[in-house]
Amino acid sequence: MRIESYIEDGWKKQGSLYEALGLNRKEPGILSVVGAGGKTTVIARLMKEHEKRGIPVVVSTTTHIQQIKASYFLDKPSGQRMRQILKDKGKVWMGYPCGNGKIKAFTEQEQKKLLDEAIAMGACVLIEADGAKGRPCKAPADYEPVLHPDTVLVLSVYGLQAIGAAIEDSCLRVDKVEEILGKSGQDILTTHDIAILAASRKGGRKGVASSMDYQVILNQADDERLKEAAAGIGEELFRQGIRRVHRTTGLSEETGQLRVSGQTRLGGQEGTEE
Template identity: 40%
Template sequence: MVFIYKNNELCERMSLSEALSVNTSVISVVGAGGKTTLLHRLEDECVRKKQHVIITTTTKIMHENKPYFLEDTSIGKIKDTLGKFGRVWIGSRDLISGKTAPPAKEILDEIFWWELPILVEADGAKRLPLKVPAEHEPVIPSQTGHVVSVYGLDAIGRTLESTCFRWERAAQILEKGGEEFVTAKDIAILASSHKAGRKGCPPYAQYTVVLNKADSASKREAALEVCRELNVRGVENIVVTSLHSKKL
């Protein structure tokens, strides 16, 4: 399920790409609580619409054993793979971690000018619902036209230290201890903060908060509470989702 927040209500949309108004621009995804799942969902939706799409990273992602997942690639291979599959994930192998690191700078510098959606995983979160970035994070390309900041609603009612990557930084922003429970207002504070969710967002880029894991009526009510707080704090573009790890 995918909703946008409008007029104090959750209004259902047919697709995530519609809710996020995905077009031919660079979209950087940051935060926590389902970034990779969101990228897969957008990827699948683009392909179903017969729209070519590139997915890459400026940090590190898990390698996937798929024919359209390329490491140490070239512009020619990227174009060939797009022609065959309509999609391509690009990066380079990190021999120490075994993960996929960013592709070569010259590759990114060229593809960022292509007229198609380019999805960038620009942050890491250790699979936790919340994230507050360190000084060197997130790594958002200057060509980014849209920053999508993801939060997991399953953090609400659990302790800050058990749900947030770099929770000590969150504790400073929220002025609460790590053993205290996360509230809907806490998520809104983090998502609207230039030290957290909005950190590194280019001034010319659209900023959208995605509240993921709205898997029940109670979670959707909690999402509405977060949405209202976000509006008060100047965040207008909010999407509420129930995305699952299984690809569609």
């Protein structure tokens, strides 16, 4: 695993994603994860890192996320059961099973009650707030993202393996990507394009309120070409005022396995999202 954060004069290696995001300087709260190319991997990594620090953590969704087969899965909105699982396991993954190995959010009222209780218990809440259908890059639909109003940090994830591929092959919501970039679906996605998408209020920053911190994760920096691509994106975003940009590789290492709907998936192998 390697995590680096862009600082004004270059990239600095970080010991953990938790530290890179500055969570060691914040009270636990709600983190919403959007984008493509590794959202569930990021959530699984953060869940593990909170667990190592003895910080309770709750994983939920405002849309859909993977269902897991684990003793810490909560499939009904029971505050008593959630508290017991947090006490016994230190972590909860919750939502209504809805088929195809996915879960959907509890109702707004149910979820609010549970999340309020979780935060009162000192838990960090990780919410997957949109879908990507397995694509490494995307722009949000009109109804996306669904950000919890009490979100304190929005993490926008991009899979660097999208760079160099045609927009229509690498991106979800091709029409929205075309609109933001002023390109066609046959055009090749570039590092500059990723920076534009990440900085755009119609792209990665859509719906992000002034009260919410916004950070970008450039995932899958698996070779020198992609590391250099991430470097260019980080520098461009820094110039546009986005002060926390991270490039990551190997985030699924040591996070354990997510047992999904009768099969085993590693955290880094994100399934189809709705």
